[in-house]
Amino acid sequence: MAERTESNDTATAERQPARGRPRDAGRDRALLEATVQVLQESGYGGLTTAAVAKRAGVSTATLYRRWRSKEDLVVGTAVRWAADLGPQPDTGSLEGDLAALLRDKADTLEGPGGRLLHVLIGEAAHNEALARVLDTAIVQPVRDRAATVVRRAVARGDIPPLDDAHVLADLVVGSMVSRLFLTPDAQPPAPRAPSSGEAMARELLPFLLRALGASTAADGG
Template identity: 45%
Template sequence: MPTTAYSDETRTPQRGRPRDATRDDALRQAALDVMAEVGYRALTMDAVAARARAGKATIYRRWESKLDLVVDTCTQLASRSVPVPDTGSLAEDLREFLSSFAAFLAGPVGRAAQALVGELPHEPELAKAFRETFLTSQRNVLRGLLDRASGRGELRPDAPLAMTVELAGAALTHRLMLTGEPLDVPFVDRLVDQVLVPLVRS
């Protein structure tokens, strides 16, 4: 019997292994592009489908809602786009990580991030998911760099590790969201050499 547009497959989304990782990436990119233009609240699966030139059922086979789509997109971006350096030096680890993260935020993702962050106070589910995926993954990388440096004897015993992680993220976010000044290499160098390393150095 022919399948109609209102089939069970369309109405009941199914989770599972993606059929085509390349297609998934195209759909995630479409979601980012649309969100950068209209924000999270106005983001619709129809708009994502149109941008990606895909059927809406194709999206629903992968993600049950726009919340799932956005959270998964943030998670994938966080895991793929920023390296986890291990150079043997805290200063160089921080420089490499923050330079890569700054370049990541300064690109097309930055516009989507600004649109997304602006919605967090009004969207509790989104805020919770965003913190538990994208933000936590970045904090974990930074904390890992500091823990390894501590093991090498680079940090003083009372170094404020949690505060250092907060400051590193806050400095990038301040430029991205508020001042509009460039997230460039000289800024990262100053942040590392004048703020973060002196804060924890033994």
């Protein structure tokens, strides 16, 4: 349920293009960062727009000019922080392409987008809007990149054709989310040691190569 109830006229006005001065990008960013912080501290159920506005140092009216409800605010934050992985560089090999994908995903999950995902996984199970946006913003970019990696590898003759290239994305997301969010580290990494995400990417790479039917250095390939 939306946290704020508005009249039809007000709701219609909110959907109209903004007039006058352009929105302050600095305030937008402050509100999005505050949303992630409050979610981490209080969870979705404990988050209020008043708490977010106070943390960001703005009025609730400023927040409501941007997002009409608590759910809209959280959805907007998820879209902003769970950034698209971007174009996949062609490294010339399956191992190089896959390593780049794993590194990029590790960076995303260890940043604000990952912290947001960690908090919202449970809520998304019974909130359709959040489930949709998390799939679109976090999972789908990996599916697209994984499909590109597989198509290039098949075209080069590195691996046999796959019935569903998107299975690779499921392996990447599922494995990294499990390790980073559900498996507590026995001890913090040493200074200058790879982050948990970097270490996970290195560990996962040879297993994914074997799962795809590619030879690895350990196989003598």
